[in-house]
Amino acid sequence: MSGDQTDKAGQDLEPVRPRREGIGLIGRLRAYFLAGILVTAPIAITAYIAWWVVSLIDGYIRPFIPSAYNPENYLPFSIPGIGVLVVIVVVTLIGAFAAGYVGRLVLGVGEGVVGRMPVVRSVYGAVKQIFETVLAKKSNAFREVVVVQYPRPGVWSLGFITGSAHPEVQAQLGGHGDEFVNVFIPCAPPTAGYLAMMPRRDVTVLNMTVEDGLKLVMSGGIVVPPDRRPALVEEDQPERKVLAAASRSNR
Structure with a gap:
């Protein structure tokens, strides 16, 4: 009888193993389908x-x-x-021609004619200035990703600094010595946007590349760029370790 009790006690002491529920055929096919997408x-x-x-x-x-x-x-x-190739070749040849003396002379005469047209000169001048600003290597347009409180305080919007504000805006609004900058706030998806002129002290620059900022805007916040702060923390870790060791030795 004691042996029976021992066997029963031993059976009671055995741990209950959980049943492994494997993924069924439908679940695997669904996972493969999503991976394929x-x-x-x-x-x-x-x-x-x-x-x-x-x-x-x-x-x-x-x-x-x-x-x-x-x-x-x-x-x-x-x-x-073939059309793309033709466009590349033609644009390159036009650039080579415009870089020469004759090309600069012809370009100057053409811009003089366009400058006498009331409406066309405004459109041409604006478009030319935009391309010169964006394509210039020294331009700071779209180099900084920022967040600003827009359209009301407490609501933050992602934007890009496009340059310094107009001197007239600086003269009228910068009475307290504040530097005003132009901030372009795109819509999501970026089909249009808003131009906001605000003091630089109200603009918070992010540690984010322009490419990551555009991804965030184009996806409507679905694609979140990677956090770049851990890389900075890892760089500061040796200094923190030295300070921690010094504090322990002082104790």
């Missing part, structure tokens, strides 16, 4: 946008290519991207 969707969308842009440019440029110089007339198949 994550892999193929970005590639497919990028390829579609690139193909759409190339096809659009080809559709506009291909009719202007002379038949004698169009390689598609000598080949049994169409060449995608």
Whole structure:
């Protein structure tokens, strides 16, 4: 009888092993399908946008290519991207011509003619200044990602510093010595935006690249850029270790 009690006690002392619930066939297929979407969707969308842009440019440029110089007339198949190639070559040749003495002379005469047109000169001057500012290597436009309280205090919006405010704005609003800057606040997705002129002391510069800022805006906050602060903390760790060791030795 004692042996029976020992066996029963031993059986009672055995731990209960949890049952392993494996993923069923439907669950595995669902996981594989989602993984396939994550892999193929970005590639497919990028390829579609690139193909759409190339096809659009080809559709506009291909009719202007002379038949004698169009390689598609000598080949049994169409060449995608020939319009893009023609645009690159033509723009490069125009740049080379404008860099010479004759090109600068012709460009000066053309800008003089455009400068006498009431409406066209404003549009041309604004567009030219925008491209010169954005393409200039010394430009600070869209170099800093900031957050500002907009459209009301307590609500923060992501923006980009595009430059210093106009001297008239600085003279009228900067009476207390505040430096005013132009902040472009894009919409999400960035189809338009708002221009805000505010003191630099009210602008908080983020430790974030412009590319990460654009990703955050274009995704509507879905794509969150990586946190760059841990890298700075790791760089400061040796100094913190030395200070910690010194404090312990003083104790």
